[in-house]
Amino acid sequence: xxxxxxxxxxxxxxxxxxxxxxxxxxxxAAHPDNLHLLRQVEDGNQxxxxxxxxxxxxxxxxxxxxxxxxxxxxxxxxxxxKRLRSWASYAAAxxxxxxxxxxxxxxxxxxxxxxxxxxxxLTVDMAPGGHRATLTLADGRTIDLSEAQSGIVVxxxxxxxxxxxxxxxxxxxxGHIATAASPPMAISTPAGGMYRITLADGTEVWLxxxxxxxxxxxxxxxxxxxxxxGEAYFSVAKDVERPFKVISEGQEIQVxxxxxxxxxxxxxxxxxxxxxxxxxxxxxxRANTAxxxxxxxxxxxxxSATHIQQVDTGLYVAWKNGYFYFKHTPFEEVMRQLAxxxxxxxxxxxxxxxxxxxxxMGRDLTLGAAxxxxxxxxxxxxxxxxxxxxxx
Numbered sequence: 001x002x003x004x005x006x007x008x009x010x011x012x013x014x015x016x017x018x019x020x021x022x023x024x025x026x027x028x029a030a031h032p033d034n035l036h037l038l039r040q041v042e043d044g045n046q047x048x049x050x051x052x053x054x055x056x057x058x059x060x061x062x063x064x065x066x067x068x069x070x071x072x073x074x075x076x077x078x079x080x081x082k083r084l085r086s087w088a089s090y091a092a093a094x095x096x097x098x099x100x101x102x103x104x105x106x107x108x109x110x111x112x113x114x115x116x117x118x119x120x121x122l123t124v125d126m127a128p129g130g131h132r133a134t135l136t137l138a139d140g141r142t143i144d145l146s147e148a149q150s151g152i153v154v155x156x157x158x159x160x161x162x163x164x165x166x167x168x169x170x171x172x173x174x175g176h177i178a179t180a181a182s183p184p185m186a187i188s189t190p191a192g193g194m195y196r197i198t199l200a201d202g203t204e205v206w207l208x209x210x211x212x213x214x215x216x217x218x219x220x221x222x223x224x225x226x227x228x229x230g231e232a233y234f235s236v237a238k239d240v241e242r243p244f245k246v247i248s249e250g251q252e253i254q255v256x257x258x259x260x261x262x263x264x265x266x267x268x269x270x271x272x273x274x275x276x277x278x279x280x281x282x283x284x285x286r287a288n289t290a291x292x293x294x295x296x297x298x299x300x301x302x303x304s305a306t307h308i309q310q311v312d313t314g315l316y317v318a319w320k321n322g323y324f325y326f327k328h329t330p331f332e333e334v335m336r337q338l339a340x341x342x343x344x345x346x347x348x349x350x351x352x353x354x355x356x357x358x359x360x361m362g363r364d365l366t367l368g369a370a371x372x373x374x375x376x377x378x379x380x381x382x383x384x385x386x387x388x389x390x391x392x
Contacts, residue, residue, distance in 0.1 A: 008038070018323065018360055025369050124383050126342045126367035129209060132193030135166070138183040138217065143167065145187075151196030152187070154217070161196075188212040189230075192343035194319075199226070202237035203244065206320045209340040210265070231263040233320045236278075251301045252283040260293075261316045271301045274316040282306065319363070324370075326357045334374065335391065342367045344389040353379050353391070 007024045010016045016024065028035045131150050135143040135158070145152065149160040158166040189195050189207045197205050201219055211230025219225075224244045236244045238257025246253040248264035251271055258278025264271040273282055275293040282291045287304040298311040318325035319337075326334060331353045339346045341363060361373045367389070371381055380392040 014359060016359075018362055021359075021361055021373055022365070022369075025365075025372055028372065124385055126344060126383060126387065126389075128364050128366065129192035129194065129341045129343065131195055133187055133189045133195035133207065136186040136188065137167070138185055145195065151198065153198040154200050154215070184214045184216050184227075186212055186214045190343070191340055199224075201239060201242075201244075204235040206233040208232065208319050209343075228262060228264060230265050231261070231319075233259070233261045233317055235259045250284070250286050250303070252285060254281040254283065255279070261313075261320075263316070269302055272298055272316070273301075274298045274311060274313055276313050276317065318360070322364070323360055323362050325360050328356045328358055331355045331357070331379070335389070338367065338370060339389060342370075342387075342389075344383075344387050347388055347390045349390060349392045355379065 004024075004027060007016065007020055007027075010020065011024060024038075028038045131145075131147050133145045135145055135152070137143070143166065145166070146160065149162065149164075151161050152166055153159050153161065157168040160166060187195060187197055187207065189209055189211050191210050193209055195207050197207070197213065197215075199205065199215055199219075200217070201224055203224070205213055205226075207213055208231035211228065211232055213232060214227040216225070219242065222242065224239070224242050225247065226245070227247045229248065234244075234246065234255075236255050236257050236259070240256055244255050244257075246255075246262060248262065248271060249266070251264070251273075253260070253262065253273060255278065258280055259276040260278075260280055261274045261276070262271070263274075273280065273293065275295050275297055277295050279295075280293050282293055282299040282301070283289070284291075284301050284304065284306045287306065289306060291299055291306050291308055293299050293308065296310055296313060298309055298316070300307045300309065312327060315325050315327055315329075319341075324337060324341075334357050335346055338344065344367065357374055359373070361370060365373070367383060371383075382390040382392070384390055
């Protein structure tokens with residue numbers, strides 16, 4: 001129990017590593033009593049009630065462990081200022097010892113906690129997304145790319161990263177050689193999908209869920225132009241003779257060689273370009289204005305307005321590296337990211353909660369495990385059949 005207490009302690013402080021978070025969730029899911037203990041630790045009001053019960057335990061039981069007695073005394077003083085502090089700012093080590101002691105001394109007691117449908121719906125869970133994409137050829141044909149592969153390389157043909165062939169695109173069905181003037185091709189990811197593509201010039205592109213990249217079979221000698229809808233991370237091969245342009249609805253990015261993330265989903269009010277290295281020229285085509293971004297800056301385009309701000313770039317590129325990263329992220333945005341990755345339909349039964357979340361977690365977790373890590377018990381979330389995620 002000592003090791004779990006330490007994990008719970010760091011959980012309340014928000015300092016768990018990704019591996020420790022996953023270990024704690026595995027422990028919580030192993031037995032209903034474990035999950036119940038986690039809920040007790042999370043619930044400050046319940047802890048107060050448990051402490052009141054604790055003081056009814058015979059003194060001889062408490063005296064058997066002087067360290068525990070000291071922890072209870074310490075927390076008794078802290079309870080008086082509970083309303084003035086956040087739950088995470090408690091002396092978490094003492095809290096964990098107290099709650100664990102109550103649980104072990106009263107294993108049959110099940111204090112009431114707020115009803116959370118998630119606890120009863122774990123038999124209905126959703127697997128994480130994976131490597132899924134569809135390739136649309138210049139003549140309109142489509143190819144479902146292998147889920148066992150993570151990406152493709154475009155050249156005289158199209159190959160997977162392991163060298164196996166997807167398609168020979170050197171000639172079309174009529175024997176014509178593909179040129180820069182040939183119709184563009186497209187690679188699209190569904191909800192719950194991501195894929196990687198290395199373009200003919202060596203530029204690498206990571207596609208997030210529900211995204212489409214249009215690109216030519218061969219770039220022209222004057223410039224390299226692609227189009228994006230959705231979200232993608234670009235690592236652009238440097239070519240001083242041919243600028244690289246990324247076109248999305250209402251904006252254009254011009255670069256020579258750099259790394260940046262662009263989020264330009266259809267239906268969302270803003271487009272965000274986050275620069276990791278190098279420099280980019282951001283053109284707002286509605287306002288006919290241009291802005292230069294430096295590393296660590298983000299350009300936000302909303303209709304005719306462009307706003308430049310300093311950001312933590314890790315928030316916007318974490319998905320490429322296989323994890324979610326939240327930093328005071330609004331509830332609605334967190335749920336939107338989860339819905340895309342787990343291919344879930346979001347259904348709000350009431351007002352959108354005004355909570356925010358901070359922390360990291362792997363994108364390889366099931367949705368149920370991810371929701372537990374986010375500690376959404378205060379919101380009441382249900383994973384329902386037919387890929388529905390219901391927020392009450």
